[in-house]
Amino acid sequence: MSRFTPIRTVVPALLVACGLCAGQAFAMDNDPSTRDHNVKTLENVPGKVKEALLKESQGREIRDVDKETIDGRVVYQAKIQRDGKDLKLTVDEDGKVVARNDGAKDDDKVHDDKVHDDHGDHHELSVNDLPAKVKASLTAAAGAAQIVDIDRDTDNGRTVYKARIKQDGLDRHLTIGEDGTIVSDKNNKAEKDERGAKAGDHDGDGKARRDHDKDLDHQAKNAKDEAERDVDKAKADAEAKADKAKADAEYAKKTAKNEGRELKNGTVAIDQVPAAVKTTLMREANGQQIGDIDRDTEDGHVVYKAKIRVPDGKDRKVKVLEDGSIVSKKD
DSSP states (O other): SSSOOHHHHHHHHHHHHHHHHHHHHHHHTOOOHHHHTTTEEEGOHHHHHHHHHHHHHSOEEEEEEEEEEETEEEEEEEEEETEEEEEEEETTTOOOEEEOOSSOGGGHHHHHHHHSSSSSEEEOOOGSSSOOHHHHHHHOOOOOTTEEEEEEEEEETTEEEEEEEEEEEEEEEEEHHHHHHHHEEEEEEHHHHHHHHHHTOOOHHHHHHHHHHHHHHHHHHHHHHHHHHHHHHHOOOOOOOOHHHHHHHHHHHHHHHHHHHHHTOOOOOOSSOOOOHHHHHHHHTSSSOOEEEEEEEEEEEEEEEEEEEEEOOEEEEEEEETSOOEEEOOO
């Protein structure tokens, strides 16, 4: 028997194999799932997408960057390791975060869980982005609990900040006004009901849960009361400061008026005249006695008229302005 396969048998087999490979390659090139789900590295995504992912990761590991088309819109999905869980982000071509999923829900439903197109008043923030009063109220209410996300929104024309806090497995939702006032504080009722249902007849667990909920409500009320007290104190301090300034101004005005009345067109002593006037008069007297000094007003200017005693018995008269300049001298 011959050890070689006849060439007429090999050639048709090779042609069939080539045809199958070409068909498979054509099918892969035209498969939308193959085109849209190509895994990309961070270096191969658009610059704005890369910038957004690096900002969100805050130095954590970024992996599994995929490109997808959802409702005709190209987006990039990436997984970021955070606290032992995968945070899945969805970013559009402009670098806007349109969805995020912290692992509590099915990643495949990320598009439906929380999508914001950033055309409205909704903005995601960090704690450090908040106004001082809002930050103080939020951190006081959260305590050691984890603040999951923060949004700025508009409610009936009023800017508010909405925060979600993870506390003992429950979602706590806070709404805070710009002045730091807590507008609302709600726990996730569905999760609380689910815990109650699982507790069943375990009255001890149910009581502990109710006590815990009361503690949360008490903490929220205390935080709200403290924020309101701070606002009232700041307002009272400002009013007291304004009242004091007003009283000081009135007192100064009254004192100046009284002093002016006492000196108006009257005789004054050498120690009551302005320093510049006193210097001029002392220089002109040159050791001689300064007699009467009269304060008067001439042509809207305050003048001081002084008599200087001379040895021959005649008085020299000197008229001086407030700045010490001599208006006239008579022997």
